Amino acid sequence: MPLFIYRKKVFPFVYKTGSLEIFIKDLKIHMNDNHPKINFDYSIIQKTKDEKDIRIRETLIVEDIINQFYYFEYQKNTQNGISRDKLWKGYEEKSFSNPKTPNDWQERRELAWQRDKNKCNRCGTKIKLEDVFTTFAKDISKGGGYNFENIIILCSDCNKILNAKNPKNTIASLNLNDDLMKLVRG
Incomplete structure (x- = not known):
């Protein structure tokens, strides 16, 4: 089998490719709707542009967003008191x-x-x-x-983060981790 035919037939099965636009749109909507106090940096999208496998790229993006959520510098404060x-x-x-x-x-x-x-x-x-x-x-x-x-x-996730002793285990246990990994193509 000639190499160009082999690549055409095998390459799509080895590497999942496709448009990232819907994934990014869904990700940004989810983060803006559910975590509006945190300004996320989406530069990871550009940094992963050379990754050919879309599942790997989406996973890298999700991991970066979750790390930003975890390491968000939060200053404990409350709003106004009660009248x-x-x-x-x-x-x-x-x-x-x-x-x-x-x-x-x-x-x-x-x-x-x-x-x-x-x-x-x-x-x-x-x-x-x-x-x-x-x-x-x-x-x-x-x-x-x-x-x-x-x-x-x-919320549950922020409580886990503020009481975390082990970042790796805490990140893995976040509800946000499960929610965002559902957006990654299967």
């Missing part, structure tokens, strides 16, 4: 006087979630109340309180 008319009796006293979680913690958590418009403080993804994780701008052990201004609302 005084929404506070209840004993709120101030229970906010600072005791290192133990106050008995009205669920109310505080829900109000902080509403304050943040049902979104993760780190990445901006929309989250349901039952899926909310919390942390504090200033740790309780370092003098922070259970007041609204100190409560930070997080």
Whole structure:
């Protein structure tokens, strides 16, 4: 079999080729819709332009985006506090006087979630109340309180990242990793 015929017939089976436009469009839409607080750098698309196998190229792009998500420099902060008319009796006293979680913690958590418009403080993804994780701008052990201004609302992935001990294992366990790998051609 002549080499040019061999390449024409075998090459498409060895290397998956095709347009990357739909993949990139879907990726950007997903990231902008689900993680609006993070500005992703898509220069990896240009850097991988010489990769002939589209699956490998898409995987490299996804890995780069996930690494950017993981290593995003997040400054713990909260939005404005809650107006005084929404506070209840004993709120101030229970906010600072005791290192133990106050008995009205669920109310505080829900109000902080509403304050943040049902979104993760780190990445901006929309989250349901039952899926909310919390942390504090200033740790309780370092003098922070259970007041609204100190409560930070997080999604599952951002909570994993902020508590990570092993980046490689944490990145592999992110929901975002699974979501983006579904976009890669099978």
